[in-house]
Amino acid sequence: MKLTINAISVEVPEGTTILAAAAQAGIKIPTLCHLEGVQSIGACRVCLVEVEGAKTLVASCVMPVMEGMKVYTNTKRVREARRMVVEMLLSEHDGNCQTCNRNNDCELQSVAFDLGITDITYQGVKGRNEVDASTPALVRDNGKCIKCRRCVTVCTQVQAVGALFPQFRGFKTVIGPAFNSDLADVSCVQCGQCAAVCPVGAIVENSHIERVWAAIEHPSKTVVVQTAPAVRAALGECFGNPPGTLVTGKMVAALRRMGFDVIFDTNFTADLTIIEEGMELLKRLTTAVRDKQPVALPQFTSCSPGWIKFAETYYPEFIPNLSTCKSPQQMFGAIAKTYWAKKAGKDPKNVYVVSIMPCVAKKFEAQRPEMDDSGFVDIDAVLTTRELGRMIRQAGIDFNALPDEDYDRILGTSTGAADIFANTGGVMEAALRTAYEVITGRNLPFEELHVTPLAGLEGIKKAAMTITGTLPEYSFLEGVVLKVAVVHALGNAKRIIEEIKNGEIYHFVEVMTCPGGCIGGGGQPRLTDNEKRKKRIEAIYKEDEGKKLRKSHDNPKIKQIYGEFLNMPLGKTSHHLLHTEYIKRERV
Amino acid sequence: MSDVKTCACCGEVSEEQLLLQLDDVLAQNRSKEGALIPVLQIAQTMFGYLPKAALKKIALTLGKPYSEVAGVVGFYSFFSTMPRGKHLVRVCLGTACYVRGGKQVLESFRKHLGIDVGQTTEDRMFSLEVARCFGACGLAPAVMIDDDIHQRVKAARVGEIIDQYRKEKKPAKVKTQKKGGK
Numbered sequence A: 001m002k003l004t005i006n007a008i009s010v011e012v013p014e015g016t017t018i019l020a021a022a023a024q025a026g027i028k029i030p031t032l033c034h035l036e037g038v039q040s041i042g043a044c045r046v047c048l049v050e051v052e053g054a055k056t057l058v059a060s061c062v063m064p065v066m067e068g069m070k071v072y073t074n075t076k077r078v079r080e081a082r083r084m085v086v087e088m089l090l091s092e093h094d095g096n097c098q099t100c101n102r103n104n105d106c107e108l109q110s111v112a113f114d115l116g117i118t119d120i121t122y123q124g125v126k127g128r129n130e131v132d133a134s135t136p137a138l139v140r141d142n143g144k145c146i147k148c149r150r151c152v153t154v155c156t157q158v159q160a161v162g163a164l165f166p167q168f169r170g171f172k173t174v175i176g177p178a179f180n181s182d183l184a185d186v187s188c189v190q191c192g193q194c195a196a197v198c199p200v201g202a203i204v205e206n207s208h209i210e211r212v213w214a215a216i217e218h219p220s221k222t223v224v225v226q227t228a229p230a231v232r233a234a235l236g237e238c239f240g241n242p243p244g245t246l247v248t249g250k251m252v253a254a255l256r257r258m259g260f261d262v263i264f265d266t267n268f269t270a271d272l273t274i275i276e277e278g279m280e281l282l283k284r285l286t287t288a289v290r291d292k293q294p295v296a297l298p299q300f301t302s303c304s305p306g307w308i309k310f311a312e313t314y315y316p317e318f319i320p321n322l323s324t325c326k327s328p329q330q331m332f333g334a335i336a337k338t339y340w341a342k343k344a345g346k347d348p349k350n351v352y353v354v355s356i357m358p359c360v361a362k363k364f365e366a367q368r369p370e371m372d373d374s375g376f377v378d379i380d381a382v383l384t385t386r387e388l389g390r391m392i393r394q395a396g397i398d399f400n401a402l403p404d405e406d407y408d409r410i411l412g413t414s415t416g417a418a419d420i421f422a423n424t425g426g427v428m429e430a431a432l433r434t435a436y437e438v439i440t441g442r443n444l445p446f447e448e449l450h451v452t453p454l455a456g457l458e459g460i461k462k463a464a465m466t467i468t469g470t471l472p473e474y475s476f477l478e479g480v481v482l483k484v485a486v487v488h489a490l491g492n493a494k495r496i497i498e499e500i501k502n503g504e505i506y507h508f509v510e511v512m513t514c515p516g517g518c519i520g521g522g523g524q525p526r527l528t529d530n531e532k533r534k535k536r537i538e539a540i541y542k543e544d545e546g547k548k549l550r551k552s553h554d555n556p557k558i559k560q561i562y563g564e565f566l567n568m569p570l571g572k573t574s575h576h577l578l579h580t581e582y583i584k585r586e587r588v
Numbered sequence B: 001m002s003d004v005k006t007c008a009c010c011g012e013v014s015e016e017q018l019l020l021q022l023d024d025v026l027a028q029n030r031s032k033e034g035a036l037i038p039v040l041q042i043a044q045t046m047f048g049y050l051p052k053a054a055l056k057k058i059a060l061t062l063g064k065p066y067s068e069v070a071g072v073v074g075f076y077s078f079f080s081t082m083p084r085g086k087h088l089v090r091v092c093l094g095t096a097c098y099v100r101g102g103k104q105v106l107e108s109f110r111k112h113l114g115i116d117v118g119q120t121t122e123d124r125m126f127s128l129e130v131a132r133c134f135g136a137c138g139l140a141p142a143v144m145i146d147d148d149i150h151q152r153v154k155a156a157r158v159g160e161i162i163d164q165y166r167k168e169k170k171p172a173k174v175k176t177q178k179k180g181g182k
């Protein structure tokens, strides 16, 4: 279809919205509620445009183009209407940019700036600012909410949770849990996807910045930091770098300059997870195929804490299917305060472990009461990628000018298999790289070891592999068709579970809570869209391919820790430190 | 169907029993499109209000998020999540009643009952609501308690009126009038 926008000719397929057509023509139409591919509801009225022949201005995010349409996005009428809409929002907005978590990273702030608003003509009644800090991961502030409903759509449709919905009516409307109760009183899984899409500071992570600075400044604490794989592919965005810029070395340098004593990599325990989780899968397969005994299959991955809480709440009958492996974050804490503390001659009491995560659910996970197998709280503080970005600024570090530096030794060594934990399909691929070799003694038969059918952003990905050429001890698996599935976003987890309930057979299923996996986590720089997801995934694969070692079992430090400390996968020490159990939760 | 037992002391059906009855209602409606509002209406008639336990059950059975069910309940003013008292007090704040002291009368009810508009006393005797005109403007300010209209109510006499209902005796001199006269 052909149309003109501001006299520029554009040709787009039928059904395209004016907003999308304008974007194609390089014209930016501001909006506060639209979320590409997720929500187009025309609620905020900021995207108004003038269409020749139409009496009123139209919301461009919901209006499909028509042949010969003449659209104007920058007339006086449009500018004034948009300005009025945003001034109204601001007049009811109970916020103060200087002290707001979203200062400099706020869509309302930047739309107001772009529209040239310098004065608010209307005197609105401010919303009630009731701050809900009831959960470990998130803080909600209704006074800042502009009722765009992005969080509602994401929580309900993408995540299949539905913890948030408009409550009450008229001026009293708030976007929140049932009857505006605390988030802790409903079955929110703490994924933080609401915070990732919120255009303003109405839902943000529960900040651990102050406690981390305090630990760094504490005279007798040794502060150990671990960085999750997905952080290195996104942190650069906090400093103006294009999405997909890898900043591993600069991140390590920044952490060192901020005063962290030891800089380690969650990748190390990601490799460890693969060994433990892979052996757990082989054990389940052995029980099922060789011993013909009942055993819970498929095995579900367990590294994503939002998914774990989701399963505990909505599908407790599948708890036996969850891998008992702790997530890499939690394995790291347990190892740092035992194996590493002893090796380094530190009293674990004085070891303070900080995680840098792309995730807010990790804040929830860290405070689960059972996560103290080291004899101490395994993880003391969790910072999101965004929080780390802010701390680097607070420290006055010129991030982009930093040299590349290396992780510290032992828990800083990892393989490419650990890097790909960051994206959907990655844990599965890493597990297959190891499991296939254990069973057959050969490399996974894929180019660059990438299991291509399981890569990419499709919501549910499946693959079947016939196992042949097994080593003698695994001959019972000869000819077995191994069926695996990979899902991301909890709505897709729900779909695959329904399939399984209807009799579909899988042996191993990877679930990541956030769309795209951790690279699209609730703690990543905003606003994550599919373009950014792809760029960050590309960066992660590049990091993987650039490593000399690509398979977890090849990590020399992993061999060392089994030799010196853990003894063997699924052994007694592993069981105590690296595995966990789950609880059934009430669904509200 | 579960046979319904009534409470021995007052002849009322207990909330637990009603929750069991709600199961039957849900069983009949669970697969229907747009069942939420009709089910909420039935539940409100059964319980006299919408207890949280019933709402959670409705949400779970109809496969809707609890937040959405709560949102719908909060959106329509005819749904109430507060148990209704034995007597419903509705103070008129229509224009005529308002200018002739309706507000003071309401204030007096709030004080005497110790509750706010939309609430119910702890002994579940009284619920307090605000109304807009019963058509008794000539004798404003008016208050409607259950089906009785009290006219020219004085704030100072509110205590007496309440006592009369507490003792379950209807006041002698009040003329009753059907809603919507004039």
Ligand code: SF4
Pocket: A093, A094, A095, A096, A097, A098, A100, A101, A102, A103, A104, A106, A107, A108, A109, A144, A200, A201, A202
């Ligand atoms: S949400 Fe945005 S506009 Fe509101 S106070 Fe925070 S930065 Fe300012």
Ligand code: SF4
Pocket: A138, A154, A155, A159, A161, A162, A163, A164, A187, A188, A189, A190, A191, A192, A193, A194, A195
């Ligand atoms: S954290 Fe996740 S589950 Fe909880 S309200 Fe936000 S989107 Fe919903």
Ligand code: SF4
Pocket: A144, A145, A146, A147, A148, A149, A150, A151, A152, A175, A194, A197, A198, A199, A200, A202, A203
């Ligand atoms: S909390 Fe944020 S995302 Fe949700 S409606 Fe309010 S402004 Fe929008």
